[in-house]
Amino acid sequence: MSDQLGTLDDLPQEYRDEMADAGVAPLWPMMRNVLPHGAPNPVTRPGYWNYDALRPLLLKAGELTPVEKAERRVLVLSDPGRGSGAMQATSSIYLGMQLLLPGETAPAHRHTPSAVRIVVEGSGGYTVVSGERLPMEEGDLVLTPGGEWHDHGHDGSDPVIWLDALDLPLFVYFEGSYAIEGPLQAQNNRPDASEVEYTAAGLVPSRQSGGAPRRFPMMRYPWAQTEKALRQMAAYGDTAEVDFINPETGEDVLPTLGFTAMMLQAGQQDAPPLRSASCAFHVVSGSGQTEVDGKVITWGPKDTFTAPVFSRLTHTAHEESFLIRIHDRPLQTKLGYYEERPR
Ligand code: GTQ
Numbered sequence: 001m002s003d004q005l006g007t008l009d010d011l012p013q014e015y016r017d018e019m020a021d022a023g024v025a026p027l028w029p030m031m032r033n034v035l036p037h038g039a040p041n042p043v044t045r046p047g048y049w050n051y052d053a054l055r056p057l058l059l060k061a062g063e064l065t066p067v068e069k070a071e072r073r074v075l076v077l078s079d080p081g082r083g084s085g086a087m088q089a090t091s092s093i094y095l096g097m098q099l100l101l102p103g104e105t106a107p108a109h110r111h112t113p114s115a116v117r118i119v120v121e122g123s124g125g126y127t128v129v130s131g132e133r134l135p136m137e138e139g140d141l142v143l144t145p146g147g148e149w150h151d152h153g154h155d156g157s158d159p160v161i162w163l164d165a166l167d168l169p170l171f172v173y174f175e176g177s178y179a180i181e182g183p184l185q186a187q188n189n190r191p192d193a194s195e196v197e198y199t200a201a202g203l204v205p206s207r208q209s210g211g212a213p214r215r216f217p218m219m220r221y222p223w224a225q226t227e228k229a230l231r232q233m234a235a236y237g238d239t240a241e242v243d244f245i246n247p248e249t250g251e252d253v254l255p256t257l258g259f260t261a262m263m264l265q266a267g268q269q270d271a272p273p274l275r276s277a278s279c280a281f282h283v284v285s286g287s288g289q290t291e292v293d294g295k296v297i298t299w300g301p302k303d304t305f306t307a308p309v310f311s312r313l314t315h316t317a318h319e320e321s322f323l324i325r326i327h328d329r330p331l332q333t334k335l336g337y338y339e340e341r342p343r
Helices: 013-021 051-066 168-173 221-233 329-335
Strands: 072-077 096-100 105-111 114-121 125-129 131-138 141-144 150-154 160-166 179-182 241-243 257-263 280-284 288-293 297-301 304-307 312-317 321-327
Touching: 013 221, 051 072, 051 096, 114 280, 125 141, 221 241, 221 257, 288 304
Parallel strands: none
Antiparallel strands: 072 096, 096 160, 105 150, 105 179, 114 141, 114 160, 125 131, 125 150, 241 257, 257 321, 280 304, 280 321, 288 297, 288 312
16 A cells, blocks of 8 residues: 555656547546545535524525426525535435425426435425325425325415435436426325335235235335334333334335434433444434534534534434434445444
């Protein structure tokens, strides 16, 4: 292993010009940029978005831009490491805060990236995915997997706001991101699968009755169930963390992104191992602070913050708190490099 690699300046200008003309470049001056020693050198910087600051901006967008002019009325959370206008919150995670006003609909489309919505505020919103109507109540996790038709609507009387998490940056990087528009979908006249086929953990429709389960059999994870599971684990002294999984396969809900809900009791500290996954945290309720590589982020209800790969995290809850962690562990595991390092 060499610490002192040659630089561009070591090379005669004439040779450098000849290389540029031939469409090639020497690796060695750039080698450490693309293969740093020991650990990645992330561009992503910890980000923090205060909901009380975002909310009025989003409501203002509701006044300024009709949904017909926006298709999706979203304010994108830009990674501070990439700067203003960045269409990503971390290397792999796109986050946006979306507003739908009473009576509005966001037209149907399907696209290559997958999305998950975490409902932040409001009641009466819904997403239709491939004909299944998924109610959106606070804290609910709602999937719109890649390739599935989806549109949004709102029957309630106050604004509905949710956080969109997409694997969009990967698809942009692959030059594989595109959408197809379509008419609003007809809605199946039945409750979503969390209220019919998957009402209890450990029970799935009988495999003897034939027919393979759908690839994404359950697309809404009601918050009430998540909170109940976390409280029960906390009450019996377990680490109160649960992963959202596909009930038929036990795998993460999406191929790329994973979602983990956690509960912290007042005063509780949590110091997880360093993880190769980048991540974002959404505060469902509660308040506290998180040190991300020495930077202190103080958070309250409905706030969102991010942490780069391999960051050293220490959470401290000021009161009982519930957070959802959005991460790319499923993709990294599939690629064979997901890693955790002791602190
Ligand atoms: O609701 O379908 O934040 O297509 C970005 C792209 C939301 C959506 C976003 C989208 C959507």
